[in-house]
Amino acid sequence: MKIIVHDTASAMLDLLRRPPEERPDALRDMLSPIQKVMGDIDLVGMRDHPDGCFRIDREDPRYLPALRRMRQERVWERVEDSLAAAWERIDAAVPGIGHAETVHVVVELGNPDDDHLTRRSGGYAGMGGIPGAIHLVIWPTETSLRLIGHAAAHELHHNVRYANVVWDPVSVTVGEHVVAEGLAEAFVRELAGDQAMGPWSKSLTGAELDRAHEKITADIDVAGMQNLTAYVLGDATAQRMGQPPVGLPDFAGYSVGLRIVDAHLAASGLTASQSTALPAREILRNAGVQTSS
Numbered sequence: 001m002k003i004i005v006h007d008t009a010s011a012m013l014d015l016l017r018r019p020p021e022e023r024p025d026a027l028r029d030m031l032s033p034i035q036k037v038m039g040d041i042d043l044v045g046m047r048d049h050p051d052g053c054f055r056i057d058r059e060d061p062r063y064l065p066a067l068r069r070m071r072q073e074r075v076w077e078r079v080e081d082s083l084a085a086a087w088e089r090i091d092a093a094v095p096g097i098g099h100a101e102t103v104h105v106v107v108e109l110g111n112p113d114d115d116h117l118t119r120r121s122g123g124y125a126g127m128g129g130i131p132g133a134i135h136l137v138i139w140p141t142e143t144s145l146r147l148i149g150h151a152a153a154h155e156l157h158h159n160v161r162y163a164n165v166v167w168d169p170v171s172v173t174v175g176e177h178v179v180a181e182g183l184a185e186a187f188v189r190e191l192a193g194d195q196a197m198g199p200w201s202k203s204l205t206g207a208e209l210d211r212a213h214e215k216i217t218a219d220i221d222v223a224g225m226q227n228l229t230a231y232v233l234g235d236a237t238a239q240r241m242g243q244p245p246v247g248l249p250d251f252a253g254y255s256v257g258l259r260i261v262d263a264h265l266a267a268s269g270l271t272a273s274q275s276t277a278l279p280a281r282e283i284l285r286n287a288g289v290q291t292s293s
Contacts, residue, residue, distance in 0.1 A: 128155025182257025
């Protein structure tokens with residue numbers, strides 16, 4: 001696997017110096033490596049909706065200092081190092097596992113006024129489920145700067161999983177999505193310890209986690225991407241995206257997914273690396289979760 005972490009720091013600096021009317025094309029150029037992989041997903045057009053990324057339609061004196069801080073903290077180099085270590089671990093654990101020949105990685109500045117990014121997500125987020133592309137968003141804080149490399153490893157786990165496991169938007173289930181998130185967080189822990197895990201998988205404990213586990217496992221076979229957001233990211237995020245709530249708090253699916261994956265790891269003796277391409281139904285069965293299939 002060839003991993004290319006693109007120099008989006010220079011691209012964003014150039015973009016922010018341009019007049020507003022030139023910025024959409026500059027952004028399109030910056031995102032082109034992953035846009036080519038993602039196909040019909042309009043990464044520039046998505047900015048008409050809240051997505052946590054920096055704004056190109058206005059001036060913001062916070063942006064340039066934030067970019068300078070990200071460079072000083074070697075964000076791009078740390079992402080590259082973390083991805084190399086993550087791929088080395090998966091490749092050794094499952095020789096011959098399917099993967100994209102080249103993975104393009106884009107790191108983008110976040111929007112400090114986006115509550116979902118800065119409060120719910122700890123200042124960083126990622127998207128890596130389409131083989132060959134990883135998109136990371138960060139507003140630099142002590143927490144996000146410390147964890148952004150580990151978020152890249154989380155996304156690479158998704159990237160390799162979905163080069164082997166089919167993600168069908170129509171038939172994908174709650175079970176598949178929460179298993180994927182639990183596996184990716186368990187993988188980060190395997191690589192770098194508990195302190196490397198994101199705030200998402202630690203968001204619920206005790207009785208609150210028990211209630212979420214009961215709700216999610218009862219609805220484990222609910223299918224269709226348009227129905228999954230509340231089960232994985234929680235009601236607030238689902239409503240923000242125009243999707244129905246189901247009675248779950250922020251990132252419930254991550255905490256529940258990790259509980260399920262931990263039960264699978266204990267029962268099977270496998271690692272998260274070795275489990276990268278296992279079918280969700282096998283992981284759920286090992287964890288004692290009943291499904292219809």
